[in-house]
Structures are given as structure tokens and as C-alpha cells.
Amino acid sequence: MTKLEQTLIREISTLPEARLADVIAFVRFLKTSLPDKERARSDFKEALKDVRATAKKNKISEEDIENEIRAVREAK
DSSP states (O other): OOHHHHHHHHHHHOOHHHHHHHHHHHHHHHHHSSSOOOHHHHHHHHHHHHHHHHHHHTTTTTTHHHHHHHHHHOOO
16 A cells, blocks of 8 residues: 555544545546546547548648648747
């Protein structure tokens, strides 16, 4: 058990029992708000696919994109 885990347990152990449900609810909230790596990968792949489709539809080449990036960087 890490020091942080020990500290959490020590802090929780001093709470009134009525507040423990709040702690559990908060921990569950934190767990559900963590990004899911697989979902993040999937969302990224989907977004990239959409971007490429839009570029193709608008006849934007990889070279066009690179030139645009270069121009923005040079302007800074």
C-alpha cells in the first residue's frame, strides 16, 4: 500500500459514519470521469477519419496542410 493510500485510509477512518457514503459517491464519480484509453483511441481514430474525409472532399492535400502549418509557424 502506498503512502497516499495509507493517508486516504487514515483520513477516511476519522470521518463520521454518515459521511462515508459521500466519500464512496465521490470516489465513484472520480472513477467514472477518468478517460477511458480505448474510447479515447477510438474517438481519435474516428476524428482523424472525419478530418481526412473532409480534406479529400475539399481537395486539400497533405502538402497543402504542411504548407499551412509552416506558414503559421513562420508567422510567430
